[in-house]
Amino acid sequence: MQPRRPHIIVDDLRIGWGARVLMEHVSFEVARGSTFAILGGSGSGKSTLLRYLIGLERPMAGRIVVEGVGEPHRHEGMPYFGVLFQSGALFSSMTLAENLALPLAAWTPIRGATARYLCQAKLDLVGLGQFAELLPGEISGGMKKRAGIARALMLEPDLLFFDEPSAGLDPITAADLDQLIVTLSRDLGITVVIVTHELPSIFLVADDCIVLDKASKGIIARGDPRKLREESDIPFVHNFFTRSSPGASATRRE
Amino acid sequence: MEVAVRTDREGRHACLVPAGPFDLAHVTAVVKAVATAEPRLDGCRSIDVDLADIERIDGTGAVLLAQLLDRLEAEGLRTQVDQSRNPEAARLIALYRGRRAELPAKIRAPGVFARFGAAAAKFPGKILPAFDFVGRCAAALPKAISSPGSVGWRSLPKLVQEIGADGLLVTSAANLLVGLIIGFLGVSQLKRFGSVVFVPELVVVAQFRELGPLVTAIVVAGRTGAGLASELATMQVSEEIDALRSMGFDPLRWLVAPRCLALVVILPLMTWVGDVLALAGGFIATESITDLTPRTYIVETGAAITAENLLSGLIKTPFLALAIGMIACGQGLATRGGAAEVGARTTTAVVQAILGVILIDAVFTLFYALVGI
Structure with missing residues (x-):
């Protein structure tokens, strides 16, 4: 099989706050059309790295190259990616349809019936077609995340970032959401970068991953998560993928 | 290539040929092309859709084409998309097919008098919690004095x-x-x-x-x-x-x-x-x-x-x-x-x-x- 072209290239990134370095020598590539997971324990900097990838923070050193930015079919300045934030980040004073219409109003001349049509189609795609006129406060957490995905899709990005999409959801809703992510990646050909530490999600959606470690201030493993689970001899990676505690393994060894 | 939807008719059969970029950046042209093509299909019984001339397609273009096909089928026409000519476009269009034939009815904004009446009707519901809050504060006072640790x-x-x-x-x-x-x-x-x-x-x-x-x-x-x-x-x-x-x-x-x-x-x-x-x-x-x-x-x-x-x-x-x-x-x-x-x-x-x-x-x-x- 021919290797896929890289969509994102992260080259020797160093990130941190003030003089404090959180991570350094971070380099990896995300293949176009793949689902890439950023993994690690709590406080390892997964969500922070995501903030740099989506341009909310400037790195101390290194570079992030996104292939295809500034393609002629997109308006100048139009975001080339969509983001699903942990809480869905819907505007609470607007209905779901109005939330979805917002990026269209900002970046396209689409208004009125066409805009409503497109919003409706995206809500249908994520299974929320019946709830277009409801406010975010009137729907469940899982539905908010689905609506957040629909909003992220409004500008037809070819790159989607997800920050802990399964956080706070019951296993069935989380599995539904994972399935939706797989569908988006497979049917729409979107590159997906997902920050998570939910093992079932990782094994279902991710083709490739990196594992971050707080102590090492960087990446300690990369590759197919299923292979890492079976083959990695790094204790943290092994414990992470097998959901075992270092204390428990030490006790077993004794 | 400019956005266009050609309709090549042969009696009661037509071939629908969308051409050009069917994406968000050209959405106005796509909407116009779809709207002009639709009346030209009046009287047809079957339509073949040839996607080969689509230069680029994204979700927005796919939604507009899918909804055109859904509308035509709702009117009793038989549509057939040739998937081999542009599999990517066919897959995207199929994703948005049959989702919803009509938009849900938009709730009409109430008039001035209706809003005035609604506000008046809500007034007791607003004032009662205020009294309830004052009452609960008054009830909390002796408790606060008798139990200063709270x-x-x-x-x-x-x-x-x-x-x-x-x-x-x-x-x-x-x-x-x-x-x-x-x-x-x-x-x-x-x-x-x-x-x-x-x-x-x-x-x-x-x-x-x-x-x-x-x-x-x-x-x-x-x-x-x-x-x-x-x-x-x-x-x-x-x-x-x-x-x-x-x-x-x-x-x-x-x-x-x-x-x-x-x-x-x-x-x-x-x-x-x-x-x-x-x-x-x-x-x-x-x-x-x-x-x-x-x-x-x-x-x-x-x-x-x-x-x-x-x-x-x-x-x-x-x-x-x-x-x-x-x-x-x-x-x-x-x-x-x-x-x-x-x-x-x-x-x-x-x-x-x-x-x-x-x-x-x-x-x-x-x-x-x-x-x-």
């Missing part, structure tokens, strides 16, 4: 600092300016009767009895009322209040009581400082535009400052403080929903607190007038 006393010094010390500059500046205004106004009016000597008394009476408490309370209602309401509203939406309840704390005693107490203690002091500065303002105004000697002004001011004038103003301030605290905290605790509700409740708290302060002041003034104070 009140968040440790927050009191910080609240006094935030409400009092941090806000003193604003209330002082407002009162100083009010003193200047009364001074200038008094001089301009009383000068015509040769009674400039009564300006100090006017400043004292107007400021001590009415304007001092009122201006200070309005500034505090705006500054502190907004702060308290948004703080408690944010705690409410982030479930901190629920967490307090789950741990057995009564938010009225733990949060509302110290805030109201801090206001009751601080507002009279701020008013008193404001009164002193207003006297200075009146002095500056009078001395700058009249020949009245400073000594005369000070003597006349001293004569006008009576216990009656001073206390009739200061005695209102704990009531004004209580109104500000209870309205702000009540609105904060009544918050439901998200960020927008926090803003709405904060605005309501400030508006109601200012109106409440003016109303209470008016009641006191009416009472003084009736009993002849």
